[in-house]
Amino acid sequence: MGSWKIQRKLHEYIYSATSRRLLSTTCKYGVLTTDSSPKLCTGNTRINSPVKSLKKTVVKLLSTDSLAAPIHPSGQQNVRDRFKTGQNGSNTETVGSEDVNTLGPVEERREFKHGRVPSQLVLDHFDRQYGRHFGSEWSDIRAALMAPKLNGLLLNNFANVSSKVATMLKERRLQNIFDICNISGKNMQFHLNEADGAEKDFDLPFERNCKNSKDTDANLQFYIHPENRHVRFPKLKHVPGQLKSYFLQGAASLLPVLALDVQQDDSVLDMCAAPGGKSLALLQTAKFGLLTSNEPDLWRKRRLVDTLQSFIPQEILDTRVDVTKLSGVHFQDVTPNIFDKVLVDAPCSNDRSWLYSKNIIGMQMRMEDRRHLPELQASLLRSALHAVKPGGSVVYATCTLSQQENDEVMESVLKQVSKNSKSRIEVINLNNLTENFQKVFRFDSLTRYGQLVLPYLDANWGPMYFAKLKKY
Structure with missing residues (x-):
């Protein structure tokens, strides 16, 4: 068995x-x-x-x-969605919701969360762990975690946008996130951390008012309310032979995709891909060579395949997408030095999901499992660094506030690789990327290796941690 x-x-x-x-x-x-x-x-x-x-x-x-697979809960509620990988998670992605409803007061926003009451056991655990780390900011972050998270709308460049969807975007006063941040029509520049070595620039192209197209050269079209208001959208049903026109997910999920900086002809690995939101976003950004979308868990792999088939034309799936089910830690042995870019949207403790756990025994087990997650995440990151070719990049991402699962995982892997590998690994400074999105997201100023989107009531995105490494 x-x-x-x-x-x-x-x-x-x-x-x-x-x-x-x-x-x-x-x-x-x-x-x-x-x-x-x-x-x-x-x-x-x-x-x-x-x-x-x-x-x-x-x-x-x-x-x-299977180390790249999510760790399942032991309760009956949401058995297969315990640690969501993208993530948000962070994987915090969602495939839809019911009718449209706009922002109200904080009380109404909490009421919108289907009357769920956060677990006091989990809140107490968060207070002990995050209260010490975030200090006076924790009360504001805590309130945001208990309020409904925001979702944005990723338009599918492979599908025709109906007049109904266009009208909906206009009536809800939604705007492309790149227009809100005034970064459409210009390049966003990345460079190495000055303390890590010579500076090197990377371009992320965005064209202003890019039109819907079935060509994969089309850029990301991601719509949110310019005042970070909560807007609900109709759920799209899958119709055989018909592609869905939009995908709902948290806007912070875009940041690891943008940080990966996919270029033409790149070979890309999405190591922990289910439910598929980041793979979808990757396929919208550039005409790269091949996307390997991996998910070892059989149930989640079916979700991944369903998502891809609902949004991507079959000819693209046949020629440019490879869906695999390999344990993430084995890529270092099976495909060493193969990929140009690797995204590790790692299984994590997913603070938002865990907050509403109803089963006490399940919550106790989650606390026990949480101690093992950094080891799992470090194994996946090390595997990704072996799988990427010299000159390639790896982006590590989680949807948790946990310092142990974020910066400390990065630190432990960097120390191990420096001792045991002939390759040189350097941390990419992502400050220039995050500065472009200050109008939408609130970032933690205390992270050492990556960037962390902090949820606040006036900008309830995340949590989303992401960091970038380059291999030489």
């Missing part, structure tokens, strides 16, 4: 009726009633050893199974 099947069987066992009854009498933090609603536990009882042992087995399996 495959490891993913074993994993699923273990989940089914833990949350069977028998195990729920057992846990209800032994849970230290709370008990589960027959409707799975949590209640406070007054005793200091412990989990019985067989269940505790099985729980540890599951945690170990989830932490060491």
Whole structure:
């Protein structure tokens, strides 16, 4: 039996009726009633050893199974979406929502979040971890995490934009994010960190008022409200033979794609691609050679394929897109020095998703799994650096505020590579990129290796961390 099947069987066992009854009498933090609603536990009882042992087995399996695959939760709610990779996540991407609704007061914005109540256990954990790190800013960031996240609209350059969609954009007063930031029609320049060596420029071309086209030379067309207001859009259903005209995702998800700086004829790897939003954005940016869109988890790979087929013409999928299911850590052995660009939208603890976990045991397991994530993320990043060819670049991204999963992963990998590799790895300074987007995003000023989009109520994007490395 495959490891993913074993994993699923273990989940089914833990949350069977028998195990729920057992846990209800032994849970230290709370008990589960027959409707799975949590209640406070007054005793200091412990989990019985067989269940505790099985729980540890599951945690170990989830932490060491296919390393590029997301770590699944143990609760029944959203079983397959525990750590979303893009991401947001960061992978925070979404495929649609219901009718249109505009911004209201903060109370209305929270009410819009389907009446969900954030977990106090998770909030307490965030307060301990992030309160120390962000200090006085944490209360504002905390309030934003509990408010509805914003979504933007990525127009599909391969599909015709209907008059209905054009009217919707006009009525909601949406604008292209590049026009809002006044960067359309000019190049955005990247350069190496001056402390890291000689300066080198990279161009990201954007044309003003670029028109819809079925040619892959078309540039990104990403629409948001210029005042960062929340706007909802109709959900698009898949119609065989008909491409969807737009994809909904957080605007911060664009930043790792832009940082990757894809050029013509590049060979690109999206290592942890599901559900497919960043692969879609990559395919809109440049007429590059081949995109390898990878996802080892079978269920998430099906989602990835469905997304690509809903937005990309079949002839493009047949000739320029390769969907694979390889564990991310194996690219260093299977395809060393092959790719021009690699995007590692790593599995992460996904703060927004975790905040609304309903199952107490699932939340406890997430806390345990979170300790293992930096090791997993570092393994993926090291693999990407081996897979990229000399002169190529790697972008590492997460959708969490966690310093351990962001800068500290970068630091540990840089130290390991400098000791054990003949290649030279340098950090690319992304300040010039982020300066172009100051009108839309709020960035953390304390990061050392990458950039972090901080969510605030007046700019509720992210969290999204991204950093860029160049291999010589």
